[in-house]
Amino acid sequence: MTSILPLVLVGYFAAVVALAWLGYRRTRTEADFIVAGRSLGALMGGATLAATQVSAGTFVGTVGLHYLAGVSFVWAWPGAWLGWLVAAVFVAPKLRATGALTIPEYCETRFGSRGVRALAAALIVVAYTVYLVAQYKASGILASAVLGWPAWTGMALVVASTIVYSLLGGLHGGARIDLFQSVVMAGGLVAAVPYLLSHLGGVAELGRQLTALDPRLTGWFYGWREIVSFGAAFGLSLAATPLEITRFMAMRDAAAARNAVGVAFVFQAIIGSAVLMVGLSMRALFPDLPSPDLASAVMMAHVLTPVAGSLLIVAAFSAIMSTVNAVLLVAGASVAHDLYGRFLRPLASDAERLLANRAAVVGLALVPIAFAARELTLVQFIVLVQANLTASVFFAPVVIGLNWRRATGPAALASMVAGAVVCVAWTLAPGRPLGLDPIFAGVGVSLAAFVGVSLLGRRPIAATTP
Numbered sequence: 001m002t003s004i005l006p007l008v009l010v011g012y013f014a015a016v017v018a019l020a021w022l023g024y025r026r027t028r029t030e031a032d033f034i035v036a037g038r039s040l041g042a043l044m045g046g047a048t049l050a051a052t053q054v055s056a057g058t059f060v061g062t063v064g065l066h067y068l069a070g071v072s073f074v075w076a077w078p079g080a081w082l083g084w085l086v087a088a089v090f091v092a093p094k095l096r097a098t099g100a101l102t103i104p105e106y107c108e109t110r111f112g113s114r115g116v117r118a119l120a121a122a123l124i125v126v127a128y129t130v131y132l133v134a135q136y137k138a139s140g141i142l143a144s145a146v147l148g149w150p151a152w153t154g155m156a157l158v159v160a161s162t163i164v165y166s167l168l169g170g171l172h173g174g175a176r177i178d179l180f181q182s183v184v185m186a187g188g189l190v191a192a193v194p195y196l197l198s199h200l201g202g203v204a205e206l207g208r209q210l211t212a213l214d215p216r217l218t219g220w221f222y223g224w225r226e227i228v229s230f231g232a233a234f235g236l237s238l239a240a241t242p243l244e245i246t247r248f249m250a251m252r253d254a255a256a257a258r259n260a261v262g263v264a265f266v267f268q269a270i271i272g273s274a275v276l277m278v279g280l281s282m283r284a285l286f287p288d289l290p291s292p293d294l295a296s297a298v299m300m301a302h303v304l305t306p307v308a309g310s311l312l313i314v315a316a317f318s319a320i321m322s323t324v325n326a327v328l329l330v331a332g333a334s335v336a337h338d339l340y341g342r343f344l345r346p347l348a349s350d351a352e353r354l355l356a357n358r359a360a361v362v363g364l365a366l367v368p369i370a371f372a373a374r375e376l377t378l379v380q381f382i383v384l385v386q387a388n389l390t391a392s393v394f395f396a397p398v399v400i401g402l403n404w405r406r407a408t409g410p411a412a413l414a415s416m417v418a419g420a421v422v423c424v425a426w427t428l429a430p431g432r433p434l435g436l437d438p439i440f441a442g443v444g445v446s447l448a449a450f451v452g453v454s455l456l457g458r459r460p461i462a463a464t465t466p
Contacts, residue, residue: 023169033170046263064292066279070217079231083238092248111409136372145297188315189274392419392442419446
């Protein structure tokens with residue numbers, strides 16, 4: 001691998017730079033940078049939806065959870081698919097009709113409140129800083145466990161390369177790279193599965209070995225409550241997450257958005273099935289790893305051939321980079337477009353706003369590094385914390401607010417604050433207060449505040465466009 005991996009990496013990054021340069025040549029305005037000039041078709045749109053969702057939480061975290069818990073975690077995936085459908089059918093078309101470039105801008109347009117916009121932007125930055133910590137943590141695990149490098153080198157590789165192509169092409173470049181990365185990820189994972197099964201003697205023998213290790217691995221390791229919680233965290237957050245909705249807003253029309261969901265399903269089905277088999281196979285081959293998050297890294301370093309291992313390393317870094325790119329573009333727009341451009345420099349030229357977006361991308365990329373260097377919990381659980389927080393803050397004002405005219409600005413503000421506070425409190429509290437998971441407590445309180453304050457207050461006036 002030491003002789004092959006550098007060649008694979010050089011070829012991969014050369015392709016990424018070329019695609020980023022194509023995106024740079026098409027990026028002339030802030031709208032080009034944030035939503036690709038609303039020009040994405042179904043194929044590229046579906047690929048960018050899938051690549052954004054397939055992250056460190058998939059290549060490291062989900063493989064690790066299947067290693068730990070076996071088959072049962074797969075039932076959490078339908079929650080993510082349902083969230084996509086809600087976003088494509090009930091959210092994206094109406095959100096696009098508002099003309100907003102970002103979720104915080106929509107909040108001000110819909111509820112007539114600059115305070116709601118500022119709070120939404122701030123909460124996006126907080127939630128996605130948590131998400132970036134998971135991505136950086138996973139890149140460090142891959143670098144140390146597979147390549148024998150210090151963990152910080154993997155983080156530096158991801159941060160530096162993603163900053164470069166995010167700065168160059170914005171979403172124009174990011175969407176093209178996502179299509180390339182989706183093919184790399186699907187191909188790398190699918191190629192690994194037959195090789196793993198050949199070591200185990202086939203699927204039937206894999207099932208026998210797993211049952212001998214722990215019958216729960218082929219049955220129910222998690223109960224229905226945990227599975228519903230996982231699925232709800234993914235589904236409720238995807239229905240309203242700025243990360244995915246920005247991708248929908250970048251598509252050329254509603255038909256492209258609907259068809260893109262189908263394309264994303266295909267990529268997700270292939271990748272999800274392969275991830276399941278990888279996690280199960282690694283548990284049978286290496287049943288006593290010190291951490292489930294090491295499963296994918298050990299496979300690349302010690303099981304696959306040098307060529308297959310190198311390709312899968314590149315696929316894993318692709319997953320991390322695509323998500324980091326999406327996070328940086330969305331969080332950067334919250335800082336540059338919704339805070340700087342709205343409150344500090346409302347008369348800034350489009351060129352100045354574009355420069356502010358690029359500066360925000362660099363700054364936000366560097367902040368989470370210090371947190372990622374600490375000893376933290378499993379990568380997938382960091383991702384779940386972010387998903388819980390995102391759903392608790394944005395589900396009510398985005399999904400319900402778009403489809404209920406009675407909703408008011410004070411209600412949106414109250415629901416965001418209440419959802420964030422309750423979600424964080426439930427996450428930090430020992431055990432499960434009242435038997436509720438953070439996702440149900442946060443979203444439930446947020447919905448109650450949204451509906452209650454709307455009904456108790458005055459009827460909303462016509463929304464104003466900032």
